[in-house]
Amino acid sequence: MVRTILAVLAVIAITAGAQARDERFSGVWNGVLDVGAAQLRLELRIEENEDGYSAVMVSVDQGGAAIPVSNLDVEYPQIDLQMAAMGARYTATLTEGRLAGTFSQGGAEFPLEMARGGVEATGPELAPGESEVFVDAGVRLAGTLRLPEGDGPHPAVLMLNGSGSQDRDVTIGNHRIFAVLSEALAEAGIASLRLDDRGMGGSDNTPATGPHELGSDAGAALAFLRAADGVDVRCTGILGHSEGGIIAFLLPDASQPDFIIALAPQAGTLEETLLEQGEAMNRVMGASEEVIEATRARQLAMLEALRASPPGEAEAAVEAAFLAHGIPAEAAPQQAAFWGQQYVQEAAALDPAAALGGYDGPVLGMFAGNDLQVLAEVNAQRMREARAGLPTTLATVPGVNHLFQASETGSPAEYVSAPHAMSPDALALIAEGAGEIIAEACSAGR
Structure with missing residues (x-):
């Protein structure tokens, strides 16, 4: 977040x-x-x-x-x-x-x-095996399909990124997170489709009203992937990161994946996630207990304003909550314009445990040991409880942050300065885990 x-x-x-x-x-x-x-x-x-x-x-x-x-x-x-x-x-x-x-x-x-003068326009960078594609999901979504070398059909994943508007590569500074992950998957024989978010790159600028609408987008994209040349229609799943790791469980019933790989998925409610990451980040920055408690009180007031407001009408109440909890008058409207959106209201009402338990196919959940945005231990436990009795493998990659980069503290301030877009060790573990869950899902003929 x-x-x-x-x-x-x-x-x-x-x-x-x-x-x-x-x-x-x-x-x-x-x-x-x-x-x-x-x-x-x-x-x-x-x-x-x-x-x-x-x-x-x-x-x-x-x-x-x-x-x-x-x-x-x-x-x-x-x-x-x-x-x-x-x-x-x-x-x-x-x-x-x-x-x-x-x-x-x-x-x-x-x-x-x-x-x-303008900047000379350039298209997305395409690596060998990549092609530019467009998905009709009611809105037009632009993306990149990457196929491994060799004859297909290949197992494949639809890649879903985390919260916030992102391009298909999840570009953060000079790092192209999903482009690097797609390359590692291709080397492991796995095809992938990654998309520009709504309003990014070549995708239509039509904002989503909530996570379930993005789930519908993902359902259309998964159907597109299954129909693509070189893709094994019987072995297509979703790889979601952060919020994308929960969107993966929100697809329409008619568009269910054969397997799900969830990287640092937000297994807690929005309230739990915000409170946990707020405290974790404050402590890493050396904040006092008074600052930590003030942050928590402000977050709870904002969340209550979201719950108490009609859909799409929370901005004024959120602004009032911020003003009442010490946000300066010149900054409160700016913060409320973001946190008061209908999308945030619907995200706050989402029950991740019900979504996680509503899918009966095989799931791989991988968490990041130094993650300050989705705390590894507590979210792994939530996922374990929500999927009790269902085929689920959980693992934690030590020493990496929310983006699975080698990290000292896990602070988002380290994202752009990390030596790699993703840790080579983490990439190897993700590719290995993906291969194992694909073997489990596709040999079972789901």
Whole structure:
């Protein structure tokens, strides 16, 4: 649930309120946001409309997502873009035909200079054995199908990523998490399909209203995978990470997988997950008991506001809860715009134990020993209890964080600086475990 700037920055769609037009800002701009561990190419497109301006800022290296912002103000020579849903802002001054200013988010500030002109468009990077595909799930989902070398048909997995808008590769900084995992699976003889989330890359920008809608998307994608040339229709499953590890259990009855591989799955409720990760991260950062308790109280107040509000109408109540628990007035609307979404309401109402126990096929659950987002021991126990009497294998990979990277503390701050997109040892264990559960599922002729 917690994302660094590299994970959440994707595409910012901005609709300006009424203001005086100034053609000096109109057009396409580009620049590079240097956050230390990675450099992100950005493209800002500003157009005039009857109310003033509309604009879109695209993070070229992280796919695309239309994320509404609170305001766009222009007063020559300055421009101010505020993005409430991300808690981000870009303020700049137009000087000698260039925008020079500061991009800020979550208390961090980075210089950002932009020049006129767009970034040269490039398609997704395709490795040998990969092809660009499109899935019709009621919305169009773009993705990459990867087949192993050799004659098929091959066993295959649909890859589902965690919470937050992600491209098909789960690009975080310079790491392409799912691209690396897909390569390891291909080397083990397993085909895979990975997709851009709704609103990212080549997928339609139609937000999902809740986890069950993403389960329906996954059902359509699994049907597509089963029909693909080179794929064994009798041996197709799902590999889900984090929230994707629970979405894997939410597919429609007519679209059930032959097996499920769940990596660091959120086996607890949203309340349990947020409270546990909040305390774990605070302790790693050396926070006092007072800060830990204040964080917990704020989270509980937010969750109660979600429960007490009608579907899709929680934002005001969440903002009030944040204000009552010490969030500054200038930050509360930004936080509420994210946490007050209907999707979060439905996620908070989801019962993961019922979902886990509702699937009777073979399941492999793998947890990360240093994970601060989905704590390994408690979530493994939840999965063990929910799937009592059902074919389930559980394992924990030591020394790795939520992304299965070698890690000292498990802190998300280490994600972009990790030496590998995923630990080579973790990749080997995942591929080995996948091969074993595929043998179990497909030899049984499920």
